[in-house]
Amino acid sequence: MTVTDEVPTSHAGGAADTAGARVVAALSDDLDGGFAVLYEAYRGAVFSTALRLCGRWAEAEDLSAEAFLRAYRALCGYGPERIEALRPRAWLLTILANVWRNSLRSASRRPQAGPIEEAPDPPDxxxxxxxxxxxxxxxxxxxxxxxxxxxxxxxxxxxxxxxxxxxxxxxxxxxxxxxxxxxxxxxxxxxxxxxxxxxxxxxxxxxxxx
Missing domain, CATH: 1.10.10.10 (Winged helix-like DNA-binding domain superfamily/Winged helix DNA-binding domain)
Structure with a gap:
């Protein structure tokens, strides 16, 4: 699946997404400035998701960085209508999920990474x-x-x-x-x-x- 195929669009009756609306407005006004807004709004969610998908801190950082890079490249090719139709959180996590799936395909060709080193105490x-x-x-x-x-x-x-x-x-x-x-x-x-x-x-x- 290509990045341009990865775009969930908004639908009638969906819950209001204040952060998403703010991000879309910023992207519509200025792509580079809007991307900074998007990054600040969703970097935590993207990294937390990546960390629990892959289980390793360094790999989660790599997955998150790759997801945001793909997102920026995709946005550079979007017109105003497509940007206005974005649901940014779902869109970013779709890209992240595909980046993670791609990483799984090549995992057997890489040395086994170690466990998370900076994780806090185990759950109760x-x-x-x-x-x-x-x-x-x-x-x-x-x-x-x-x-x-x-x-x-x-x-x-x-x-x-x-x-x-x-x-x-x-x-x-x-x-x-x-x-x-x-x-x-x-x-x-x-x-x-x-x-x-x-x-x-x-x-x-x-x-x-x-």
């Missing part, structure tokens, strides 16, 4: 996986568990519980039906529960997976 052992995933910085434990999920499940769980996107927006970002997104989220969370329980004696028997 009694905390549910949904709550743990919802915290932007969740530590080594959850990063390692997320890395063991199938790619589609990992992306769906991260976008829902880290980036806090609604299901409809996740479906647009990942290019799949909403029902499939819901299934990936449900299965991914269930798998995380099993993986967490496997490290705690008796936990699997107590919690199980419904």
């Amino acid at each position: 052992p009694g905390e549910g996986v949904e709550d743990a995933a919802a915290r932007r910085e969740t530590g080594r434990e959850l990063a390692a568990l997320l890395a063991r999920l199938p790619h589609d499940q990992r992306a769906a769980v991260v976008l829902r519980h880290v980036t806090d996107l609604p299901v409809a927006e996740i479906a647009a970002v990942l290019g799949m039906p909403e029902g499939t997104v819901k299934s990936h989220i449900s299965r991914g969370l269930a798998r995380l529960r099993v993986l967490r329980g496997a490290g705690r004696p008796g936990e699997e028997q107590k919690g199980g997976v419904r």
